[in-house]
Amino acid sequence: MIADLDRTLENLLIAEVPIRNGEIDIKFDQPRREWSAKLSRPTINLFLFDVRENNVLRQHQWEKVATQNGRTPSVAQLKRTPFRMDCHYMLTTWASDAQDEHRLLSRVMLALLRYPILPKAHLFGQMQEQPYDLQARLASHDRLTNPAEMWGSLDNEIRPSISYIITLAMDPWQPITTPLVFTRALRTGQTVTLPDKPELVAQTEEMRTVIGGTITKANQPQPDLRVAVRDTGIIGRTDANGRFLLPNLPPGQHTLVIWSATGKPSEHPITIPADSYNIELT
Secondary structure, three states, X not given: OHHHHHXXXXXXXXXXXXXXXXXXXXXXXXXXXXXXXXXXXXXXXXXXXXXXXXXXOOOOOEEEOOOOOOOOOOEEEEEEOOXXXXXXXXXXXXXXXXXHHHHXXXXXXXXXXXXXXXXXXXXXXXXXXXXXXXXXXXOOOOOOOOHHHHHHHHOOOOXXXXXXXXXXXXXXXXXXXXXXXXXXXXXXXXXXXOOOXXXXXXXXXXXXXXXXEEEEEOOEEOOOOEEXXXXXXXXXXXXXXXXXXXXXXXXXXXXXXXXXXXXOOEEEEEEEOOOOOOEEEO
């Protein structure tokens, strides 16, 4: 994956610096003394010196995996959200003349500053499948605060070096399959037992339910329909996948009323709780 990020940065620099006919090399090597002594032409080097998780963007949540067809699924696929990793590059330019080196460094900086988000046209390999935009930060003030220490560990002479940070997503998780939840109930009332063993007094118990389902016609989801429960004032609307959600309903027998902006209403009896609230229109 990181190798594909390298190729993406190479594509970006070739197009935006721009670099024609291979007049400038693009490397991703450790800039040690022996390496720099072998350079024969102007070179842009992006040395990956650190990779760490971005704690600001950390999310330990579950997300629903989208279905591949329009049919209503009988189960749900869930997956943990991916990790967000910061790849820290040290950007340097190399040329035989200091002024040529500075001109090249300026051109590279201007090219990278234009793109705080890496453009999709230059993405390579797995970078094209990233779930989030590839965010980029150039010359971040809190990185490479002691370049002399870095160059000392590389055993090379100090030179202008700029931090360049790319945030990418790394997804080690596999989807899991779980039954769909159609009914979610909240029971309230007075308890006469200890908090760790709640038993509600029957006379004070009350249950309110949230139900959800999908409205289809000829096995195709029906978006933008109004869905109401008769005599309750509770009304909802189906989304682009034909799904609806209705809150605050008591258990028992109810009637769903479904209508569109141009069609006639249709009525459908339901029981709460039930295994499913999906409706197939005729």
